[in-house]
Amino acid sequence: MKKVLLFVTVFLALVTSKVWADVDYSIPLYQGQLTIDSGNEASFKQMIIYDFDSSYNGQYVTLGSAGNFPKGFSISGQPEISAYTVDGAGHLQSRSISKEVEKLSDGYRVKVYNPGKENDRIALVVTWRLKNLLNIYSDIAELNWVPISDWDVPLNKVIFEVNFSGAYQNRSSQLHAHTGYFGSGAKVTKKGNGYSVEVNRLGEGRKLELHAYWDRKLFYATQNKSGKGLSKFLMTEKTIAVKQKLYPFLATYVVPLISLVILVVSLWCYYRFKASLGQKKMPRDMHLFEAPSDLSPLVLTKYIYDLELAEIAPPDVKGKRFDISFENLIQATLLDLIDQGKLILFKETGLFDVPDKTKLTAYERDFLDLVYGGQPMGLDSAFLDYQTDKKILKGNPSAVRQRGRKILALFESRLAKVDASVAQTITGLNYPDLHREMLAREKRSLALAFLFAFASIGVSLALLLFSLAVFYPLGMGISVFLILLAGLLPFFYYRRQTYYQVSRILTAEGLATRQAWDAFQNMLRDIKTFEALDIESHLVWNRILVYAALYGYADRVQDYLKLRHITLENPELNTYIALGVHNRLALSSHYLSTYTSTANSASHFSISSGGSGGGGFSGGFGGGGGGAF
Numbered sequence: 001m002k003k004v005l006l007f008v009t010v011f012l013a014l015v016t017s018k019v020w021a022d023v024d025y026s027i028p029l030y031q032g033q034l035t036i037d038s039g040n041e042a043s044f045k046q047m048i049i050y051d052f053d054s055s056y057n058g059q060y061v062t063l064g065s066a067g068n069f070p071k072g073f074s075i076s077g078q079p080e081i082s083a084y085t086v087d088g089a090g091h092l093q094s095r096s097i098s099k100e101v102e103k104l105s106d107g108y109r110v111k112v113y114n115p116g117k118e119n120d121r122i123a124l125v126v127t128w129r130l131k132n133l134l135n136i137y138s139d140i141a142e143l144n145w146v147p148i149s150d151w152d153v154p155l156n157k158v159i160f161e162v163n164f165s166g167a168y169q170n171r172s173s174q175l176h177a178h179t180g181y182f183g184s185g186a187k188v189t190k191k192g193n194g195y196s197v198e199v200n201r202l203g204e205g206r207k208l209e210l211h212a213y214w215d216r217k218l219f220y221a222t223q224n225k226s227g228k229g230l231s232k233f234l235m236t237e238k239t240i241a242v243k244q245k246l247y248p249f250l251a252t253y254v255v256p257l258i259s260l261v262i263l264v265v266s267l268w269c270y271y272r273f274k275a276s277l278g279q280k281k282m283p284r285d286m287h288l289f290e291a292p293s294d295l296s297p298l299v300l301t302k303y304i305y306d307l308e309l310a311e312i313a314p315p316d317v318k319g320k321r322f323d324i325s326f327e328n329l330i331q332a333t334l335l336d337l338i339d340q341g342k343l344i345l346f347k348e349t350g351l352f353d354v355p356d357k358t359k360l361t362a363y364e365r366d367f368l369d370l371v372y373g374g375q376p377m378g379l380d381s382a383f384l385d386y387q388t389d390k391k392i393l394k395g396n397p398s399a400v401r402q403r404g405r406k407i408l409a410l411f412e413s414r415l416a417k418v419d420a421s422v423a424q425t426i427t428g429l430n431y432p433d434l435h436r437e438m439l440a441r442e443k444r445s446l447a448l449a450f451l452f453a454f455a456s457i458g459v460s461l462a463l464l465l466f467s468l469a470v471f472y473p474l475g476m477g478i479s480v481f482l483i484l485l486a487g488l489l490p491f492f493y494y495r496r497q498t499y500y501q502v503s504r505i506l507t508a509e510g511l512a513t514r515q516a517w518d519a520f521q522n523m524l525r526d527i528k529t530f531e532a533l534d535i536e537s538h539l540v541w542n543r544i545l546v547y548a549a550l551y552g553y554a555d556r557v558q559d560y561l562k563l564r565h566i567t568l569e570n571p572e573l574n575t576y577i578a579l580g581v582h583n584r585l586a587l588s589s590h591y592l593s594t595y596t597s598t599a600n601s602a603s604h605f606s607i608s609s610g611g612s613g614g615g616g617f618s619g620g621f622g623g624g625g626g627g628a629f
Contacts (some may be wrong), residue, residue: 024054025628030155030202032147034210038166040221042130044147049086050122050628057115058097059083059124062150062625064107070136071224075108076129077101083114086121095122111629136221137229140213143175148208150625155202158186163194164214171215176237178209181247182472203471211237251463251475259459259482266452266489273445277505282518289523291543292516297332297550298363298422304510304517306435306503308419309370310412321495322502324550330382332550333367338572339542347575352377363421370414386411434510438500449493456486524553527560542570 029049036042050059063075081099084092097114110126135142148158162175175195177186179202186208189196195212202208213233301307305323312326334352337343342360344353354360354368354377368377373385386407438446460482467475506514523530524547541561545568548557558577561568568574 022054023052023056023628025050025052025056025153026156027051027151027153028156030148030158032158032160033163034147034161035163035165036133036143036214037164038219038221040132040134040136040141040219042133044128044130046124046126046128048124050120050124052116052120052122052628053118055115055117056120057629058111058113059122059628060109060111061124061126062104062107062109063128063147064104064149066106067146068144070132070134072132074131076131077103077108079108079110079129080125080127081110081112082125083112084123084125086123092123132221132224134219134221135225135229136219136223137216137225137227138223139216139228140230140233141216141219141221142225142229142233143210143212146207146209148202148206148625150205151202152204152625152627154204155199158197158199158202158208160197160199160208160210161191161194162197162210162212163192164218165193166218171218173212173214174233174237175210175212176240178211178240179206180470181240181244182251182470182475185244206471247470248472251467251472252478255459255463256478256482259456259463259486262452262456262459263482263486263489266449266456266486269445269449269452270489270493273442273449276439276442276445277500278508279506279511280515282515282522284522286519287523287526288516288519290540291520291547292513294543296336297329297546298367298418299426300517300550301329302419302422303426303431303434304514308415308422310415310419311502313411313415322499325552328550328552328554330371331554332546333364334371335546335549335573335576337364337368338576339546339570341570341572343572345572345575347578350379352379361421361425363418363425366414366418366421370418373414432509434507434513435504436507438505442505446493446497450490453486453489453493457483457490460486520547521551524548524551524557527553527556541566541568542573545573 027048028051029047031047033045034042035045044063046061048059048061065073065075079101081097083095083097085095086092095114097112099113100111102109102111112124114122116122133143133145135144143162147160148155160177164173175188175197177188177197177199179185179199185199187198189198197208197210199208211233213230295303298309301324307322307324309326309329312322312324312329314326334343338345342354342356342364344355345351346353352372357365360368371377371382375381375384388403388407460479463475464479464483467473467479524544527548545554545557545561548554560566561577568577
């Protein structure tokens with residue numbers, strides 16, 4: 001039974017919330033009239049015009065006493081309430097209503113029930129009686145009141161009149177109306193014994209604060225504040241006037257400029273970092289028509305680019321970019337083995353075969369074991385040892401994790417074995433080390449670049465929060481732009497940091513060697529732009545195809561070979577091109593990425609449980625809001 005009651009309660013709450021949220025309306029006009037008498041009592045009349053774009057049940061209005069209210073302040077709990085239909089000619093027709101006045105912790109809420117339909121225009125009139133609204137000093141009577149603060153929709157036009165009902169006798173007075181430190185604000189006009197305030201569009205939830213004073217001699221009410229108040233009043237308004245100029249200037253110019261300066265400092269730190277590395281790139285128009293040395297793809301990748309298979313293999317490589325991709329390295333190594341005659345491709349069956357396993361180096365044997373394992377070496381059977389179906393994620397969590405870890409462990413162990421064999425081969429060749437670690441001063445420069453980039457984001461974020469709090473659209477736009485701009489830098493820095501952590505920094509000798517390979521890579525990229533006589537006498541096409549595959553230009557070289565009717569000396573490589581092995585291996589590499597991603601998900605698989613968690617500018621008091629339901 002308790003569960004049923006709980007369900008009904010929640011259902012009714014949701015339905016009620018839905019009904020309230022579905023009411024569509026606007027408020028074209030809010031009129032307020034405050035009339036103060038000599039005894040420090042006041043009548044406050046509100047007339048709110050509602051335009052409904054949907055059916056509705058009624059309206060509500062609140063009037064509060066939150067904040068630093070005067071001694072003895074009170075609101076009568078029996079306001080006068082009436083509602084009218086406004087016809088096309090602007091005439092008012094009285095409506096039958098029922099009303100409910102609810103006492104809140106800091107004021108009252110009036111709910112008026114008068115249901116209607118779409119396109120209705122309703123005028124709601126509420127008149128309140130207020131006591132001790134003013135602070136009575138020895139020299140002035142001060143009004144420091146917020147009549148509007150919590151409306152659910154914008155008030156498109158606000159007209160507010162403040163009048164004194166006693167004998168005025170040309171006594172001194174002032175009234176200031178504040179809607180915030182930003183925007184056009186309110187227009188105040190002196191009219192006889194009172195003032196008129198006009199505001200064009202007061203945003204949802206925004207405040208209108210009235211700050212005024214009259215000569216104390218106009219009031220016979222008892223003094224409720226000690227001392228004199230005029231100097232305090234004038235100082236408060238002077239402070240507000242300064243802030244109304246200062247805050248927009250700070251939010252529009254100073255703070256964005258600070259953020260930009262910090263951003264420039266971040267870029268300068270990164271420039272110093274890059275300059276200290278001395279890693280100059282070879283110009284794109286520099287070409288080398290022969291490979292600088294005859295290295296196998298695996299040895300070249302490790303020795304020149306300081307990359308291992310494990311570092312560029314899926315699934316952790318997502319979102320990272322390196323000089324050599326895993327897919328290209330796999331294809332280039334297979335081509336290299338074919339070119340050396342260590343691997344044969346049969347056109348009829350589409351199978352690879354190793355005619356003499358004794359001719360394979362240790363890393364070549366480990367490589368073939370990585371790609372094919374114990375499977376037949378077919379064009380479409382690469383990486384089948386790691387094949388994983390997403391259906392395994394529907395099984396028992398423990399079994400799923402075990403299966404995923406087993407597949408990943410097999411893949412990672414084979415990667416590590418290849419990398420170890422390649423490293424051992426390079427050590428045996430006694431090649432000089434072309435790379436070094438990042439120096440402490442270089443790390444400091446990069447760390448400072450990160451620090452200033454995040455500082456710029458922090459300053460812009462503070463500006464955004466401030467602009468949201470005071471509803472300053474220009475400040476919001478500027479801060480969002482700066483956050484997006486500054487946010488790109490840490491992302492860029494991180495990618496470069498990751499690159500140098502993996503590939504390390506080139507030494508002077510390493511840079512010269514790398515630049516030669518870069519020039520050779522430029523030639524492969526631009527191969528279609530050269531005349532046949534310029535390059536064909538320089539090139540050994542078998543090796544060119546191997547390196548083109550490594551750098552991702554295999555398609556360009558193959559197209560060039562077909563266009564020039566060039567036949568390779570090695571018939572196995574011609575078969576490779578004819579069978580479209582490049583595209584089929586690319587598909588296998590894509591499958592491998594899917595396999596390892598699924599296995600990685602499986603290794604961390606678990607069944608999750610659902611759940612959810614859940615004052616004024618011059619120190620004025622009060623508060624007033626409303627809406628419809």
